[in-house]
Amino acid sequence: MSQKNTKFQRFPLSAEAARANKKLDFGIVDGHHHLDLNTLPRPSAVYLHFPFEKFGFEPLVKPLPPAPAGYEPPVPFELLAENLRHMLSFFGTQQATMNTFLPSDLLDMVEEAGVKLAGSVHLQAGWEHGPMGELGETKWLQEEVNAPTKGQVATGIVGTVDLLNNTPETVRAQLKAHFQYSAFRGIRYTLSHTRPGMNDLTFNPQDNLVENPKFLANYAVLEEFGAEFDLWCYGHQLHQGVVLAKKFPNIRIALNHFGTPINIGNDKKVYQKWLNDMTELSKCPNVYCKLSGLMKPLGLEKFLYQKPWRTAGPTARDIADSIFGDMIKTTVKLFGVDRCFFGSNFLVDWACARYGELLASFVLALEDIGITSKADLRKIFRENCAKFYKLKLSDEAKL
Known part of the structure; x- marks a missing residue:
């Protein structure tokens, strides 16, 4: 990563965000982020x-x-x-998908938020498919990110393996290759498939993969390796997560971005279906939920229009009082403080908020439902993620 890296502009935190983030007086773990360099073999x-x-x-x-x-x-x-x-x-x-975003950028944003980073989990991000799948991404992260930062960034790596177009033998070989890298923990194979009339993108050409025998045979291989599965689907597909969780109870699942229920901020029917499906998913003990995914398709264009990449953007209180704050509160009530953990989804969520305000919005939302103890905050902003991904945190020796 020798390319010269321009720093992002900093802005002071809102007073309420500064107060909230002071409660995180321990090294946090960012359970979901991406890194990018515009010369990497990715779509950008x-x-x-x-x-x-x-x-x-x-x-x-x-x-x-x-x-x-x-x-x-x-x-x-x-x-x-x-x-x-x-x-x-x-x-x-x-701005949220094509700017170079390196470990130094993430650490700068964490510093701007007034907290310290003990570890992070990097999620796959469209690396070009090669002879061994997307193994190159895992190799790059281990050698160019994890090692130079001494495990502070990309403490855990979530890669990907094609679970639809491979055989179990190929999946097995690719997972074995990924697991040669010590930070590798599991995969995300995106299920997100659009429906007519939805303002979204299709990230998988097929829907209802949980009914596809080939996908299920490949998914089963994860259990052989003790690999976790990061599930990203759309809100109307959450029931597929329930099917997977029940069919494979020994494979741990981390739901990404609350299931990204499209237009939940503007449609009561979307909210009710999301609530019903999240209630069912929360009954599956092998499913954790990432508190992440402040994205425009939720119906949050008002945050996007504030251009947080060039301004201070929405405040933590603005976010906590929005439908996103409601989703945080509802999810934590359903899953409990032992099965939820924070993820910034940066740089993607930079489209709607700055890191420090986003981080503080979770603290404020938790305060609103009476979750204020140091023990509970440590679980949601550190320990649950470390437990789920079996992370060795960079500051453990100092604690």
């Missing part, structure tokens, strides 16, 4: 020299390197612009 790499302003887009906060003389884009810029508009219908802004 084709935008390395894309002229954002020429096509009516805001330039990235971190300037891209200039195109060399005679540069020919791998994909025509016009097609890239069209694709970008489609992506932004979900992500809201390219």
